[in-house]
Amino acid sequence: MKFRLASATAVTILSVLGISPFHLVAVNTHGKCGGLSEGFVCPGVRSRFYQWTPLISRSEGEVKANVFLVGRRRRVSIARSIDWFLFSQDGEEGGSQRLQKTTTKSKRKKSEKEEEDDLEEFLASLDTEAENVRQDYNVDMEDYDDDEELSDQHKAMLAAPAKKLDELLKDAGIEFGDPTLMEDDQGSEGFRAGFVSIVGSPNVGKSTLMNSLVGERVSIVTSKQQTTRHQIMGVVTGEDFQIVYYDTPGVLRPNYKLQEGMMAFVKESLGDADVVLLMTDVFEDPRDFPDQQIFEHMQQSRRPLLLAVNKIDLLPNATHPQGNLGKDALERIGTLQDVVARWQAALPNASIIPISARECFNLDGLLASLKEELPPSPPLYPNDTLTDKPQRFFASELIREKLFTSYSKEIPYSCEVSVTGFKDQGRLIKINSTIFTTRDSHVPILIGTKGSKLKEVGTQARLDLENFFGKKIYLEMRVKVRKDWRCNLKDLSAFGYMQQGGETENTKI
Ligand SMILES: Nc1nc2c(ncn2[C@@H]2O[C@H](COP(=O)(O)OP(=O)(O)OP(=O)(O)O)[C@@H](O)[C@H]2O)c(=O)[nH]1
Numbered sequence: 001m002k003f004r005l006a007s008a009t010a011v012t013i014l015s016v017l018g019i020s021p022f023h024l025v026a027v028n029t030h031g032k033c034g035g036l037s038e039g040f041v042c043p044g045v046r047s048r049f050y051q052w053t054p055l056i057s058r059s060e061g062e063v064k065a066n067v068f069l070v071g072r073r074r075r076v077s078i079a080r081s082i083d084w085f086l087f088s089q090d091g092e093e094g095g096s097q098r099l100q101k102t103t104t105k106s107k108r109k110k111s112e113k114e115e116e117d118d119l120e121e122f123l124a125s126l127d128t129e130a131e132n133v134r135q136d137y138n139v140d141m142e143d144y145d146d147d148e149e150l151s152d153q154h155k156a157m158l159a160a161p162a163k164k165l166d167e168l169l170k171d172a173g174i175e176f177g178d179p180t181l182m183e184d185d186q187g188s189e190g191f192r193a194g195f196v197s198i199v200g201s202p203n204v205g206k207s208t209l210m211n212s213l214v215g216e217r218v219s220i221v222t223s224k225q226q227t228t229r230h231q232i233m234g235v236v237t238g239e240d241f242q243i244v245y246y247d248t249p250g251v252l253r254p255n256y257k258l259q260e261g262m263m264a265f266v267k268e269s270l271g272d273a274d275v276v277l278l279m280t281d282v283f284e285d286p287r288d289f290p291d292q293q294i295f296e297h298m299q300q301s302r303r304p305l306l307l308a309v310n311k312i313d314l315l316p317n318a319t320h321p322q323g324n325l326g327k328d329a330l331e332r333i334g335t336l337q338d339v340v341a342r343w344q345a346a347l348p349n350a351s352i353i354p355i356s357a358r359e360c361f362n363l364d365g366l367l368a369s370l371k372e373e374l375p376p377s378p379p380l381y382p383n384d385t386l387t388d389k390p391q392r393f394f395a396s397e398l399i400r401e402k403l404f405t406s407y408s409k410e411i412p413y414s415c416e417v418s419v420t421g422f423k424d425q426g427r428l429i430k431i432n433s434t435i436f437t438t439r440d441s442h443v444p445i446l447i448g449t450k451g452s453k454l455k456e457v458g459t460q461a462r463l464d465l466e467n468f469f470g471k472k473i474y475l476e477m478r479v480k481v482r483k484d485w486r487c488n489l490k491d492l493s494a495f496g497y498m499q500q501g502g503e504t505e506n507t508k509i
């Protein structure tokens with residue numbers, strides 16, 4: 001890991017100097033890399049603000065490294081990035097001061113708990129700083145220009161901080177220019193990597209597709225609409241490509257703040273995408289797409305647009321000449337050619353690919369088309385990365401999935417799950433969770449007679465959690481009423497749905 005870290009730091013210097021087009025700065029392993037933490041003050045070029053991301057790796061299924069990702073996801077001109085770079089160098093909250101704090105503290109051997117607390121504190125300070133930077137620059141939505149060259153003036157401005165980083169590398173015993181440092185990025189010629197956002201109406205199969213493509217169950221799936229509420233990342237790395245998929249909530253017209261937050265995720269994801277993967281199913285007519293603004297954005301966007309028409313397994317085929325739909329539905333839908341023709345007329349710029357996400361039909365074809373559209377780039381994440389949300393997020397999602405499948409009517413939509421405790425004790429994980437609902441009258445329904453219903457839901461969730469984490473799970477569940485959590489910004493923010501300020505710059509498309 002240290003190796004990767006060193007490599008990325010070298011890449012940072014190169015990119016700040018405008019020598020390399022790399023967009024990734026990976027700088028830390030659980031906040032414990034001493035001098036090289038200074039890399040934090042160097043967020044690289046082309047970054048609006050940074051993101052601190054604990055990654056879950058495929059091989060170990062647990063948080064392995066923390067990566068500081070900058071670049072295409074947060075667009076801003078090089079000039080502004082440089083300003084930010086310098087601001088971070090000089091600012092009160094600058095990285096050097098943080099570094100001193102961490103290194104002084106780290107002289108005494110810390111308990112695991114203290115280390116965790118330190119990391120939390122550090123992450124919180126990064127968030128605050130990101131927010132400051134955003135406000136400070138009041139960033140507008142200018143796309144950065146790929147061909148933008150660093151001016152001599154900017155190069156001169158960068159000389160001093162680059163020198164400082166060079167010294168830091170030397171202090172850490174790493175010689176800048178050492179070819180082994182770049183090994184991680186060697187062989188990246190011909191490599192393609194990028195962000196693919198899966199967007200579309202509710203229930204068309206976005207999460208099913210994401211899981212099939214990623215080969216793991218990172219996104220929950222149910223037969224109900226609005227199952228997905230967050231933006232969920234799943235990474236697939238091949239020999240010559242890396243795709244960072246984003247599954248998103250179904251597009252809808254928001255009725256309350258929670259749904260506004262969900263739509264903000266969709267828009268953010270669309271704004272960040274290298275390739276937009278719009279998903280529909282054989283039932284949907286383009287005229288019924290829920291949000292005209294998003295639809296027009298896709299019609300006009302110059303970004304590559306692929307349209308996956310899902311659930312074609314339901315249409316008549318050689319093995320099922322009648323298909324799996326009623327006569328009325330079949331008459332309304334017509335043939336697959338009719339479906340494709342309707343969408344092609346509405347979105348002439350889209351490449352249309354019929355698939356069945358659940359039956360894994362034509363996913364190879366879809367993948368091949370996606371790969372063609374990816375920009376040339378070295379991998380954006382370490383090769384074995386699976387996803388970026390913390391483990392407790394997946395725990396809460398799997399429990400929420402069970403609420404969707406076990407209760408009907410408004411209950412699934414009134415509930416949120418919060419994981420209040422997550423203790424990995426080696427072979428056992430202890431999870432404490434609270435289900436928040438909007439009404440007193442839901443509580444007896446959620447719990448059932450003598451707790452029977454909650455027990456049933458808990459058992460199903462536990463089994464899925466054991467599968468997901470590959471360990472025994474002890475699951476505690478409580479039910480609480482939080483009347484207006486779906487509209488209360490503070491609650492929504494605590495549940496990870498939105499910034500307290502509501503829509504942010506980067507949710508505009
Ligand atoms: N027949 C058929 N059903 C599918 C296919 N893909 C998904 N489904 C079903 O469609 C339903 C919705 O799937 P999801 O993957 O949750 O859909 P989504 O688009 O993520 O839904 P939201 O998160 O609510 O926006 C589930 O019952 C899936 O099993 C498919 O290829 N064929």
Ligand SMILES: [Mg+2]
Pocket residue numbers: 206207208219220221227228247248249250
């Ligand atoms: Mg979904």
